[in-house]
Amino acid sequence: MSLLRSPEIVAFRRSLAVQRRVIGALLMREVITRFGRDNFGAMWLVFEPMLFTLGVAALWTAAAMNHGSSIPIVAFAVTGYSSVLLWRNCASRCSMAIEANLSLMYHRNVQAIDVFFTRILLEIAGATASFIILSVIFIVIDWMTFPVDLGKVLGGWLLLAWFGASLALLIGAGTAYSHVVEKLWHPAAYLLFPMSGAAFMVDWLPDTLQQVVLLLPMVHGVELLREGWFGNTVRTHYDAGYMATCCLILTWLGMHYVREAGRKLESR
């Protein structure tokens, strides 16, 4: 008990309360400013990724993409494209986020990290809700099967969310340092999509290419998620430990640069 009342712990809990309050305030503000109050309002947070995923599922079905396995194309698209949106939207929304919220820093308690956390939370919530709603609809109309191992699906999803959050911190802080980061992020995001494991299974690739693709952390998350969903009907290649290590390093780098960016911030 005495530990809980030590000055450091008390100060930490007070800071935590302030941060929770600020992020709560930013969440409300962000939702209204981004989606407005007209028509569906905040529901767009979920509709947007849903429309993306549905569109991609329809395209892939129409193109009758040869994916050389027994997985139905819609299930393949929903699991794959939802995963991409989860990490890519986090990072894209945090790009230039400080600049867009610079004037808020006049309120001392609003810090760069709060702006990033708010946007990351919203993106993860939107992508997750979209994934769940689409899955439920397709399971009900029998276009998708129920996941074989819900635990693995959840594990893969959480790892992808963590990857998205850590990447977002790094990209967000990077764009505050230099606009070059923002310029580079767009082509990088575009080029990473076909390599991210969303549109293929690692097992379909030749051995040498497998080694290269498995260097990308998000590939492991998608593979884990699909193993959880489709079970033994697919052969997967992943290492959750490798992905977690990558995320840990990215998180550390992200937090470090967010703090540095906060220090050199110039408001106007």
Next chain:
Amino acid sequence: MISLENIVKEYHTRLGPRRVLDNVSFQLERGRNIGILGCNGAGKSTLIRLLSGAERPTSGRIRREMSVSWPLAFGGAFQTHLTGLDNLKFVCRVYGVDYKPLVPFVEEFTELGVYFREPVMHYSHGMLTRLAFALSIAIEFDCFLIDEAMVVGDVRFHERCHVEMFHKRKDRAFILVSHDANVIKLYCERASVLHEGRLYHFDNVDAAYDFYMDELGMRHAKRVIEV
């Protein structure tokens, strides 16, 4: 108390770092006030940004042992899609204050009428200024930061700001920055002069006023000679 110890602030330019504040130190006790006089470009706004916490000093320490406001009547943080009421709610959430008891005061002071519940993008400049001022005094701070250049409006608005700030809240501390020596003379019990990044302290406002006028005069004289 709020205290600044050897504050240095440098900004990066293409020609290397530029020192805007050079070893600035001062203290302000609870309930007291100070005026800071400076010409355009002397570093007044930078000082306000550091005091409010919007930016960090390059070196030195700022200690706040009382709650310090954001710059009075600063409306830059308004989101155009939010209504006046939304902005009140946002500010209250950030500072952990219940917004409901404050609605009547803000509505009455801003005289926004139905526009209080309309997006800020439909506001006129005067409406924005009134809202910004009302929000910054709706939250009860121990010390207010006032950048005189931010509080612009007609005579009646100035009078109402004056009543709210200097009569109803005369027990509070404040830091007022201005280029106008008469404003400082009117409101402050002591004054310092910010000149070329350095802060010069004086025992009374008149001494600061004389120094400021001399500096202004000298610069003016120098310019005349150069021409």
